[in-house]
Amino acid sequence: MSEHITEIIVFALLFLLVSGMGFVAARWRAPKDMAHLDEWGLGGRSFGGWITWFLVGGDLYTAYTFVAVPALMFGAGAAGFFAVPYTIVIYPLFFLILIRLWSVSHRHGFVTPADFVRRRFDSPTLALLVAITGIVATMPYIALQLIGIEAVLKTMGMTGESLLARHAPIIIAFAILAAYTYQSGLRAPALIAFVKDTLIYIVILVAVIYLPYKLGGWGSIFDDAQAKFDASPAPGDGLTLNANNQLQYVTLALGSALALFLYPHSITGVLASKNRNVIKRNMSALPAYSFLLGLLALLGFAAISAGVKPLPGAREGTVDSNTVVPLLFDQQFPSWFAGIAFAAIGIGALVPAAIMSIAAANLFTRNIYKEYIRKDATHAQEAGVAKIVSLVVKVGAVACIIFLDPQFSIDLQLIGGVIILQTAPAVALGLFTRWMHRGALIAGWVAGMGLGFWMLWNIANPATKRAHFGGSAFALEKFGFDTTKTIYVGFVAVAVNLLIAVVVTLILRAMKTPDGVDGTEPDDYYADEGDPRLEAERKSPDELASST
């Protein structure tokens, strides 16, 4: 531990700085009344271009992405680069689809995607399914952020013998995070994101210039990676894709993009912006992060070239490949700079973890508490419940990491991506058409969930000697196709979900089953800030206050 002392000091100082900012954030752009879910959970729906850029960027590109994507490149090569097409494809989709969700939410005061589904399809059951899916998918995502921090702590040698000693730093970090999220709501991650992203940009830009200089140029780094993949017996690795994993690459990129914009935390980030132009402008500025992510992914190859050996994993005989990038910094850079890099990853975990817990809390409050427990809850009560739920969610995430095998959280996250996709027909298509019947959407959700779980269960991973939940690449031959190609599970599941939804809609329409009343108007999907009709129809004074 002693040789890491400089790293630890730099890490701790930066961590303290952002913790201070987290508490001060409550007074930043201070609202008239914080006891309102629009204020605590959506930052007053008032964020302009820059704040949105940092917030959404800090939200989508998480600490886990920063350690797991290079780790995947380190292990499998080209297949790990799916993160780049994934984060290119997502922004046009946001631009075309999510903007409508912003408008209709602005018009009706929706805080969550389930709020929208409730009003659009007049179905509390469908809204409940969407809300539960969102919460269940988000929980392991928060736990993964802790894995990101742990990879860094491990590299700094902060590993104790007992269960408590090993996890003490994480427990402290999350306790502080929980406290300032409780107090400041979405304003805390919005403010901290400035520091996080600035650090990340500095660290990566320095790394991609300095490392090739030290390791003999990018050409030689790629050659070293090529040599490693040529020597390895694994069939799927290499500097380019092979005939079998191209379909997987494409469907994983598209499926992940669709999943990401359905995740409650991305929607929370988008709903917090103040008008349509802020969102549209951001969709052309956010790809700057994709560029960063691409460069970061290539650090996985730099680690191969530098001869990094990942630290041992939680179980005997396994390696923790997530330590690859932290080790690369530890070995190749002066310790003060490695400390900054570690802080960037550590703080990088806090921003999304805060937003995710807020998003999950919003879902619980609006679609479970207010819908089923206390229908006449006031705005202050809503905000109070959400604050407490955000604490519970974080305690749950920490408990997952301490008491369960971290692999379990990774499995859950894998499942999370597949299940959140199952809300696409209701949330995403619902923004364009109400043709599908609410009953059919529920049927499709059930079918997609069932199929998704069955497929994931049947994926074995020979490399990690696991019979189930071994990854997201499903061999098409299991469906009876005569091929060695693989495909992304979520993609198949959501296609079946949609098919069932269409078929059942036709049946229910033929049977003339009641379809409820659409509480939205076509015009709502284009509503914008300062809309005169909207201002006139605002229901309560505090909603008026929050829109200014």
Place this chain on the structure above:
Amino acid sequence: MAEPETSPPPRTDRSPWNWLLVIPILVPLLTPLYNFESPRLWGFPAFYWIQFLFILLGVVTTSIVYQMTKKRRSS
């Protein structure tokens, strides 16, 4: 994906420019366009630098569509 139920809509963000966004959605998903090693650029195999180029493609198309469909503030 259309909205047939619309009675004459006072507002819309429909625009032919939106179709331009199909490009950055489709092109990065066509692996035959970039799944090869050479030519290398600054040591980067084609697979990598071409996909970096697609990021630029995304930025350019989204910026064009934003500029062309931007709501002019009515005073």
